[in-house]
Amino acid sequence: MALKRHLFLHCGYPRTGTTSFQSILDLNRKGLADNGYCVPPTIELRHRHLQAGVQLSLAANVQNLIQLPEGCAPETHLDNWLDSVVSDAPGFTRFIMSEETLAKGDLGKIERFEAQLRKHFQDITVLICFRPHGSFLRSDYSNLVLRVGHISNPFKSYVAGQGAQPFMRYSNVLSGYRSKQRRPAVRSDSRRPRSA
Incomplete structure (x- = not known):
């Protein structure tokens, strides 16, 4: 047998x-x-x-x-x-x-x-093993992003701030970051324009 x-x-x-x-x-x-x-x-x-x-x-x-x-x-x-x-x-x-x-x-x-x-x-x-979202996201970021040279402090800060969000695919993280980068910056300049 x-x-x-x-x-x-x-x-x-x-x-x-x-x-x-x-x-x-x-x-x-x-x-x-x-x-x-x-x-x-x-x-x-x-x-x-x-x-x-x-x-x-x-x-x-x-x-x-x-x-x-x-x-x-x-x-x-x-x-x-x-x-x-x-x-x-x-x-x-x-x-x-x-x-x-x-x-x-x-x-x-x-x-x-x-x-x-x-x-x-x-x-x-x-x-199969899953990590808690926050550490998985940071791992995924370091594994996939750092290796392709997308190293910038604003992006690192953005990724670190995503830990409390529902689980996200890496591509969604990247598209969210790009969307944020495209928004116009708010001016903090309080000077009034000169009158003519």
């Missing part, structure tokens, strides 16, 4: 303590194995091969990291990798994997990705 395998999949979001969680998995791989949980080998603490399941085209650096063979479709690569994970751990029924970018995948891709996973795992438990 075939083993019924259960996958515990941690899928993000980025900037929610994912690296700490992945470090804990890595440091405790043997202890988890002793208790019946397999944590497959990682690349930079993450199961980056899983990215092939939700991206139609992979960034060049990810292709290099996962050693995607030239001409190999990402979906085929993922199936091959999952086959090797299962065959390398024949006595295990519980697996833990972590890749934070999965949470941002397109819904259609995620459905196909789930179908791929179910070829190898009969039960799938998806774990």
Whole structure:
């Protein structure tokens, strides 16, 4: 009788303590194995091969990291990798994997990705983490904005003041800031114009 395998999949979001969680998995791989949980080998603490399941085209650096063979479709690569994970751990029924970018995948891709996973795992438990709004927003700002060079003190002040607002997408934060910048400034000059 075939083993019924259960996958515990941690899928993000980025900037929610994912690296700490992945470090804990890595440091405790043997202890988890002793208790019946397999944590497959990682690349930079993450199961980056899983990215092939939700991206139609992979960034060049990810292709290099996962050693995607030239001409190999990402979906085929993922199936091959999952086959090797299962065959390398024949006595295990519980697996833990972590890749934070999965949470941002397109819904259609995620459905196909789930179908791929179910070829190898009969039960799938998806774990996702959210941060409280204020710190998530500031993290998102530092991750997405500072890297593209949009560094200005007015923008930093604007973002810091958004913590009490309902959860906002980064694009809404940026458009709100741009809208504020377009408003005419109020003059504080109290001098009266000279009469002719």
